[in-house]
Amino acid sequence: xxxxxxxxxxxxxxxxxxxxxxxxxxxxxxxxxxxxxxxxxxxxxxxxxxxxxxxxxxxxxxxxxxxxxxxxxxxxxxxxxxxxxxxxxxxxxxxxxxxxxxxxxxxxxxxxxxxxxxxxxxxxxxxxxxxxxxxxxxxxxxxxxxxxxxxxxxxxxxxxxxxxxxxxxxxxxxxxxxxxxxxxxxxxxxxxxxxxxxxxxxxxxxxxxxxxxxxxxxxxxxxxxxxxxxxxxxxxxxxxxxxxxxxxxxxxxxxxxxxxxxxxxxxxxxxxxxxxxxxxxxxxxxxxxxxxxxxxxxxxxxxxxxxxxxxxxxxxxxx
Numbered sequence: 001x002x003x004x005x006x007x008x009x010x011x012x013x014x015x016x017x018x019x020x021x022x023x024x025x026x027x028x029x030x031x032x033x034x035x036x037x038x039x040x041x042x043x044x045x046x047x048x049x050x051x052x053x054x055x056x057x058x059x060x061x062x063x064x065x066x067x068x069x070x071x072x073x074x075x076x077x078x079x080x081x082x083x084x085x086x087x088x089x090x091x092x093x094x095x096x097x098x099x100x101x102x103x104x105x106x107x108x109x110x111x112x113x114x115x116x117x118x119x120x121x122x123x124x125x126x127x128x129x130x131x132x133x134x135x136x137x138x139x140x141x142x143x144x145x146x147x148x149x150x151x152x153x154x155x156x157x158x159x160x161x162x163x164x165x166x167x168x169x170x171x172x173x174x175x176x177x178x179x180x181x182x183x184x185x186x187x188x189x190x191x192x193x194x195x196x197x198x199x200x201x202x203x204x205x206x207x208x209x210x211x212x213x214x215x216x217x218x219x220x221x222x223x224x225x226x227x228x229x230x231x232x233x234x235x236x237x238x239x240x241x242x243x244x245x246x247x248x249x250x251x252x253x254x255x256x257x258x259x260x261x262x263x264x265x266x267x268x269x270x271x272x273x274x275x276x277x278x279x280x281x282x283x284x285x286x287x288x289x290x291x292x293x294x295x296x297x298x299x300x301x302x303x304x305x306x307x308x309x310x311x312x313x314x315x316x317x318x319x
Contacts, residue, residue: 045139
């Protein structure tokens with residue numbers, strides 16, 4: 001026994017920042033950003049915390065299923081941008097929706113949502129849960145150097161959620177981690193200890209784009225093939241691939257190497273930018289709410305992120 005997806009929800013802040021808006025802040029242009037990333041606009045929080053956005057996505061997912069907060073046995077949230085060290089995002093969502101179950105965050109950068117689904121599967125397999133809420137929520141705008149055009153044009157804010165119930169729809173998974181803080185790193189504020197002697201770094205996202213591109217294309221290509229083999233499926237069986245929305249050129253490069261029609265690689269990065277662990281559940285919710293998913297569809301989720309981490313899985317849609 002593992003799980004099936006009962007419903008989905010997502011939320012993005014109302015405030016939209018276009019490429020033209022950014023061109024007034026840093027040395028960039030709509031053409032420069034779109035050509036290199038595929039992004040045209042992104043949603044940026046003005047007065048909402050990470051848990052505020054997670055709450056909105058959670059309520060929409062619960063409304064999509066008819067599941068009540070008191071029915072939940074666990075809340076898990078993938079995030080690297082909690083606004084509080086404690087309580088974590090999942091616990092704040094638990095309070096806001098009126099649930100009483102255990103709740104915790106999981107940190108695996110942009111692979112976080114896939115990591116969190118795998119953790120959820122373990123609770124179902126051990127008979128510890130019948131219904132769970134799984135979230136991906138990020139407020140990355142607070143972690144950006146808004147004078148660095150290499151990063152401030154890419155990342156954005158938002159949240160996505162799924163409600164899980166007992167089932168047999170989680171068919172396979174692959175998680176990897178390779179300790180490496182050279183390619184992607186986000187330092188914390190060093191704090192106020194009078195005993196700590198290591199100099200502080202600016203607490204903003206640092207990323208080497210070319211290295212990320214190479215890593216991502218190879219990792220996603222290999223991970224997708226492996227989870228399909230584990231499931232006994234071929235590439236032609238895939239209804240949709242929902243990749244992490246980091247860069248449209250990465251998605252296109254992976255699609256060209258696979259025997260999966262390019263139109264099956266779903267993307268919304270042009271409208272949302274890179275929302276890290278929230279990107280896959282936001283995209284999944286869009287597909288669901290647009291009526292593009294049907295019972296029996298095989299969906300591949302594939303992500304990569306800081307760590308370096310990767311995660312991929314195959315889910316059979318049952319709604």
